Amino acid sequence: MKRFVFDVAALVARVTLGVILVAHGWQKWQEGLPAAAKGFAEIGIPLPQLAAGFTIAAELVGGALLIIGLLVRLAAAAWFVVGLGALVFVHGSQGIFVREGGWEFVASLMALCLLFIAVGGGRFGIDGIVHGTWSKRRAASRPATETTAGSTTTGGTTGGTTGGTTGGTTGGTVAGGTAAPPGSVPRQGTGQGEPARDDMSDMDALFTEDPAKRKPPNR
Numbered sequence: 001m002k003r004f005v006f007d008v009a010a011l012v013a014r015v016t017l018g019v020i021l022v023a024h025g026w027q028k029w030q031e032g033l034p035a036a037a038k039g040f041a042e043i044g045i046p047l048p049q050l051a052a053g054f055t056i057a058a059e060l061v062g063g064a065l066l067i068i069g070l071l072v073r074l075a076a077a078a079w080f081v082v083g084l085g086a087l088v089f090v091h092g093s094q095g096i097f098v099r100e101g102g103w104e105f106v107a108s109l110m111a112l113c114l115l116f117i118a119v120g121g122g123r124f125g126i127d128g129i130v131h132g133t134w135s136k137r138r139a140a141s142r143p144a145t146e147t148t149a150g151s152t153t154t155g156g157t158t159g160g161t162t163g164g165t166t167g168g169t170t171g172g173t174v175a176g177g178t179a180a181p182p183g184s185v186p187r188q189g190t191g192q193g194e195p196a197r198d199d200m201s202d203m204d205a206l207f208t209e210d211p212a213k214r215k216p217p218n219r
Contacts, residue, residue, distance in 0.1 A: 003123075006122060007122040007123045007124050007128070008122075008124070009122075010116075010119075010120075010121055010122030010124070011069075011121075011122055011124040011125070013112060013115075013116075014066050014067070014069060014072065014116065014121045014122070014125065015066070015067050017063075017066055017109065017112050017113070017116075018063040018064065018065075018066030018067035019063070019067065020063070020109070021058070021059040021060075021062060021063030021066065021079060021109075022059065022060060022063035022064060022067070023063075024059050025055075025056050025057075025058075025059025025060035025063060026059075026060065028052070028055065028056050028059070029056055029060060033049075033052055033053060033056065036052040036055070036056065037049045037051075037052040037053075039052075040052050040055075043089070043090050044089055044090070045085065045089050045090070046089070051085065054078075054081075054082065055082050057078075058075075058078040058079045058081070058082045059079065059082070061075075062074075062075035062076075062078045062079050063075075063079075066116075066121070068125060068126055069121045069122070069124065069125015069126045069127050069128060070125065070126040070127060071127070072116050072120055072121035072125065072127050073116060073117050073120060073121075075116075076112075076113040076114075076116035076117050077113070077117055079109070079113050080110055080113040080114060080117065083106045083107075083109055083110040083113065084110065086106050087103050087106055087107065087110070091103035091106050
C-alpha cells in the first residue's frame with residue numbers, strides 16, 4: 001500500500017514538473033534562440049548562447065521525458081543544473097519572494113528535481129515498466145537454476161549413499177562404507193536395512209529431553 005501511494009504521488013509530481021518545464025521551454029523556443037541568448041546576457045549569465053540552448057533543451061525535452069517517465073533521473077539532473085545556474089547568477093541575491101525576483105520558485109523546482117534524482121519517478125512510467133519487466137524475467141530464471149543445482153546435489157547424495165551402503169555390505173564395512181577396525185565385530189541389525197539396536201539406543205540418548213538419560217554414543 002505504501003509503495004502504491006508513493007508511485008501515485010511520484011506520478012502527479014513528475015507530470016506537474018514536466019508540464020511546467022515544457023511551458024517555459026516552449027515560451028523560450030517561440031521567442032527564438034537569439035532572443036533567449038540576448039536575455040541571458042542581459043541578466044549576467046555567462047556563455048549566454050550555450051546556456052540558452054541547454055536551457056531550452058532541458059525544459060522542452062527534459063519536461064517531456066518527465067511526463068512519460070523516461071530517463072527521469074537524467075531529465076531531472078539536466079534541469080537541476082539549469083536551476084543552479086539561475087540561482088547563482090540571477091535569483092540568489094534577490095531574496096526569497098518570486099515577485100521580487102527571488103529564488104523561491106527556482107529552489108522549489110530544484111528540490112523536486114533532486115528528489116527524482118534520488119528515488120526515481122516511480123513505477124507509473126516507462127522507466128518503471130522496463131525495470132519491472134526486467135525484474136520479473138530475472139526472478140523467473142532464478143528457480144530453474146536452483147532446481148538444476150538441487151537435482152545435481154540430490155543425485156550426488158543418492159549415488160554416494162547407495163555406493164557407500166553397497167560397499168559396506170560387500171566389503172565388510174559399516175555405516176555407509178567406513179572400513180571396520182581390524183578384529184572388530186560388526187553390529188547386528190534388527191532386520192534388512194535397519195540400524196543396529198545399539199545405534200538406536202545411542203540416538204535415543206542423544207535426543208532425549210531427560211539430561212539424566214543423555215549419554216555419549218557407545219563407540
